[in-house]
Amino acid sequence: MYKFPIIEKFISIDGEGPMAGALATFIRFEGCNLRCKWCDTTYSWEAGAEKELLSAQEIYKYIKETGIQHVTLTGGEPLMQKEIGTLLSLLAKDEKLLVHIETNGSIPIEPFKKAYGEENIRYIVDYKLSGSRMQEKMAMENLDVVTKEDVYKFVVASKEDLEEAYSIIKCYELETRCKVYISPVMDQIHPQEIVEFMKAKRLGKVKLQLQIHKIIWSKESRGV
Numbered sequence: 458m459y460k461f462p463i464i465e466k467f468i469s470i471d472g473e474g475p476m477a478g479a480l481a482t483f484i485r486f487e488g489c490n491l492r493c494k495w496c497d498t499t500y501s502w503e504a505g506a507e508k509e510l511l512s513a514q515e516i517y518k519y520i521k522e523t524g525i526q527h528v529t530l531t532g533g534e535p536l537m538q539k540e541i542g543t544l545l546s547l548l549a550k551d552e553k554l555l556v557h558i559e560t561n562g563s564i565p566i567e568p569f570k571k572a573y574g575e576e577n578i579r580y581i582v583d584y585k586l587s588g589s590r591m592q593e594k595m596a597m598e599n600l601d602v603v604t605k606e607d608v609y610k611f612v613v614a615s616k617e618d619l620e621e622a623y624s625i626i627k628c629y630e631l632e633t634r635c636k637v638y639i640s641p642v643m644d645q646i647h648p649q650e651i652v653e654f655m656k657a658k659r660l661g662k663v664k665l666q667l668q669i670h671k672i673i674w675s676k677e678s679r680g681v
């Protein structure tokens with residue numbers, strides 16, 4: 458039976474996304490196919506990092522035992538996990554759960570949306586801007602397939618990133634098709650600058666998002 462490499466699993470408040478501030482069960486998978494310049498979860502990158510190996514059934518059992526209905530699958534990159542479909546299939550069948558998949562934008566989400574439905578499985582898709590140095594890895598087709606319960610998230614490190622995010626948001630009319638968040642890279646751009654940009658561009662349906670867990674706990678904290 459296949460076992461997923463799990464870097465950490467825990468309950469905490471969701472620090473970002475549509476359920477920000479609410480409790481969630483987090484499952485953090487090992488491994489990422491990108492190397493963002495400002496990555497804050499580098500500990501999830503490397504094979505050989507401390508981890509536990511769990512089957513899809515064991516992960517599902519843990520999720521149910523927490524008693525929390527909201528689940529966040531994160532990484533690393535959850536969608537690059539071999540046999541992630543087995544887990545998604547289990548989660549999709551459980552209508553009591555609401556699942557958000559945090560994906561880095563490099564993997565096409567449409568096959569997953571088609572295979573596992575959209576009732577209780579939603580996608581928080583990153584668009585990596587030039588400041589991350591991963592922009593060329595983006596699966597641009599994702600911009601066409603997100604739906605209203607999904608999120609496109611732009612993590613900005615500079616004014617140039619903001620301008621780039623604005624172009625993508627307008628070009629793909631994202632504000633009318635999904636939720637759109639802009640989030641700062643801590644210590645690289647002040648949130649105030651993002652607000653001023655949103656005001657200047659009249660981005661009325663875009664939300665500034667600050668990562669709550671980084672306000673409550675230190676940047677280095679794990680399992681929070």
Ligand code: SF4
Binds near residue numbers: 492495499561
């Ligand atoms: S996609 Fe996420 S985990 Fe991967 S390098 Fe970028 S920030 Fe880190």
